[in-house]
Amino acid sequence: xxxxxxxxxxxxxxxxxxxxxxxxxxxxxxxxxxxxxxxxxxxxxxxxxxxxxxxxxxxxxxxxxxxxxxxxxxxxxxxxxxxxxxxxxxxxxxxxxxxxxxxxxxxxxxxxxxxxxxxxxxxxxxxxxxxxxxxxxxxxxxxxxxxxxxxxxxxxxxxxxxxxxxxxxxxxxxxxxxxxxxxxxxxxxxxxxxxxxxxxxxxxxxxxxxxxxxxxxxxxxxxxxxxxxxxxxxxxxxxxxxxxxxxxxxxxxxxxxxxxxxxxxxxxxxxxxxxxxxxxxx
Ligand code: AMP
Numbered sequence: 001x002x003x004x005x006x007x008x009x010x011x012x013x014x015x016x017x018x019x020x021x022x023x024x025x026x027x028x029x030x031x032x033x034x035x036x037x038x039x040x041x042x043x044x045x046x047x048x049x050x051x052x053x054x055x056x057x058x059x060x061x062x063x064x065x066x067x068x069x070x071x072x073x074x075x076x077x078x079x080x081x082x083x084x085x086x087x088x089x090x091x092x093x094x095x096x097x098x099x100x101x102x103x104x105x106x107x108x109x110x111x112x113x114x115x116x117x118x119x120x121x122x123x124x125x126x127x128x129x130x131x132x133x134x135x136x137x138x139x140x141x142x143x144x145x146x147x148x149x150x151x152x153x154x155x156x157x158x159x160x161x162x163x164x165x166x167x168x169x170x171x172x173x174x175x176x177x178x179x180x181x182x183x184x185x186x187x188x189x190x191x192x193x194x195x196x197x198x199x200x201x202x203x204x205x206x207x208x209x210x211x212x213x214x215x216x217x218x219x220x221x222x223x224x225x226x227x228x229x230x231x232x233x234x235x236x237x238x239x240x241x242x243x244x245x246x247x248x249x250x251x252x253x254x255x256x257x258x259x260x261x262x263x264x265x266x267x268x269x270x271x272x273x274x275x276x277x278x279x280x281x282x
Contacts, residue, residue: 001083002090007099007140010092014050014141022049026143026170028134031055032072032188033081036178040147041085043175052141053082054092056099060106061129066272072191092141099136106132111161117250118265119154119276122240130155131162138168145171149178151185153263153278154250177277179205185277197270200236204268207231208279211244211264215281220244220253223264231268240267240274244281256282 004010017024025048027040037053044051055078062068075093082089096104106128109115115127138146148156156174163172178186183205184198193201207227214223224242231239244253246260253262265278 001079001087003079004090004092005094007094010052010090010094010140013090014052017050018142020049023144024048024141025051026137026141026146027051027053028137028146028148029053029055030057030071030188031078032074032191033078034178034186034188034190036149036151036186038081038085039178040149040175041082041089043173044145044147045086045089047173048145050088050090051086052090052092052143054094054137054141056092056094056096056133056137058129058133059096059104060132061126063123063125067274070192070272072188092137094140099133099140101136107135109162109165111158111165114154114157114161114250117154117245117252118241118243119267122267127155127158130158134159134162135166135168138163138166138170143170145173147173147175149175150278151177151187152276153247153265157248157250177279183209185275187275189273189275192273193270197236197273200234201270201275203230203234203237204266204275204277207242208264208266208277212279212281215244215256215262215264220255220262227264227266236270238269240269242266247280 002013004013025044027044029037057071109128109131120127148159160172182202184202211223227242244262244264246253247263262281263278267276
């Protein structure tokens with residue numbers, strides 16, 4: 001499987017595809033790959049001539065040093081995982097100084113109001129880091145199509161905005177959330193959960209499912225109150241936020257408007273591990 005550890009390696013590896021005018025699909029990841037990543041890669045393979053998967057734990061999007069340090073990095077396992085999907089996948093795993101061409105710092109973006117809601121509010125600087133690294137990755141890979149999970153729904157909206165702001169010629173494709181049988185959204189951070197926390201974590205999915213059901217007949221404040229009360233009584237999970245928002249502006253919603261589309265979003269801690277999830281309500 002082609003492995004490019006520098007941007008110049010990648011340029012060389014992709015040159016024949018570019019010459020032929022082939023479609024390049026791109027799946028950016030931070031590694032510790034699971035079937036959620038796999039679902040994006042499989043879709044990219046079915047819609048492009050060549051697929052690049054980047055593995056890069058981006059320092060500038062972590063607002064918590066311990067979270068960055070403890071982020072799992074099972075690189076050899078990741079290569080085996082991708083090789084089993086398709087040995088033609090191009091893996092791009094650059095060094096930070098190579099990708100950033102020097103100092104590893106964030107640019108400051110004007111993403112507008114969507115960046116100050118939810119993840120933006122609770123993780124200051126996070127979306128500037130995400131925007132900075134994706135801008136660099138997009139310029140290195142020059143993909144036709146790039147694939148992002150709705151698992152990080154707010155990030156997906158930020159990426160669409162980034163592409164507009166940076167005027168990048170790439171189609172952004174959102175992919176549905178891949179879940180374990182018990183409903184837990186797959187996440188690299190799940191590897192850090194103890195067996196007890198792992199058994200408790202599907203409560204997140206159950207709470208979102210209940211909100212989805214209740215959305216048919218209850219008010220938004222009532223749904224939010226009940227979700228908050230359910231977490232307050234939970235012995236293992238600690239809620240950071242539970243919000244219902246319209247999918248376009250991601251502003252906290254208090255009332256339902258018939259023409260709008262809503263999702264419920266939450267972040268919760270299992271010990272030190274921060275988990276996020278979301279679900280469409282209508
Ligand atoms: P990450 O490695 O966590 O940065 O994720 C890389 C990409 O995979 C992002 O676009 C995520 O939204 C997506 N992703 C992560 N987990 C899932 C999942 N359970 N289902 C679908 N996509 C996912």
